[in-house]
Amino acid sequence: MWSRHVLNCAVLAPELPEGGDVADVGSGAGLPGLALAIARPDVRMLLIEPMERRVDWLSEVVADLGLDNVDIIRGRAEDVTDEVMADVVTARAVSALKKLVP
Numbered sequence: 001m002w003s004r005h006v007l008n009c010a011v012l013a014p015e016l017p018e019g020g021d022v023a024d025v026g027s028g029a030g031l032p033g034l035a036l037a038i039a040r041p042d043v044r045m046l047l048i049e050p051m052e053r054r055v056d057w058l059s060e061v062v063a064d065l066g067l068d069n070v071d072i073i074r075g076r077a078e079d080v081t082d083e084v085m086a087d088v089v090t091a092r093a094v095s096a097l098k099k100l101v102p
C-alpha cells in the first residue's frame with residue numbers, strides 16, 4: 001500500500017510549484033490528489049472525479065482529515081475545462097495518454 005500507492009504518488013510533491021493550483025483528473029479514492037494535498041498544504045488541489053460514490057468518499061476523507069486546500073468537482077475532465085485553471089494537471093491510471101492529454 002505505502003510504496004505502490006501512497007509514496008508512488010507523494011513522490012511528485014517536490015515538483016509542484018509553490019502555492020500553485022493543481023488539478024487531479026480521475027482522483028478515484030484520492031490518488032494522487034489526496035496524497036499530494038497532505039504532502040503540500042501550500043498547494044490548492046482540485047480533485048475531478050465523475051463517479052458519485054467516489055466523490056462522496058473524497059468529501060468524507062477531506063472533512064475527516066481537515067484538509068482546507070482541497071476542492072472537489074464531480075464531472076468528467078472534458079466537461080469542466082471552462083471552469084478549471086491549473087498550473088499542473090495530474091492523472092494516474094485514468095486513461096491512455098493519447099486519449100487523456102487532449
Ligand SMILES: C[S@@+](CC[C@H](N)C(=O)[O-])C[C@H]1O[C@@H](n2cnc3c(N)ncnc32)[C@H](O)[C@@H]1O
Nearest residue numbers: 025026027028031049050051076077092093094
Ligand atoms: C482506475 S481509477 C484510478 C483512480 C486513481 N487515480 C488512482 O490512481 O487510484 C480511474 C478513475 O478515473 C475516473 N475517470 C475516468 N474517466 C474520466 C474522465 N474523463 N474525467 C475524469 N475522471 C475520469 C474514473 O471514474 C475513476 O475514478
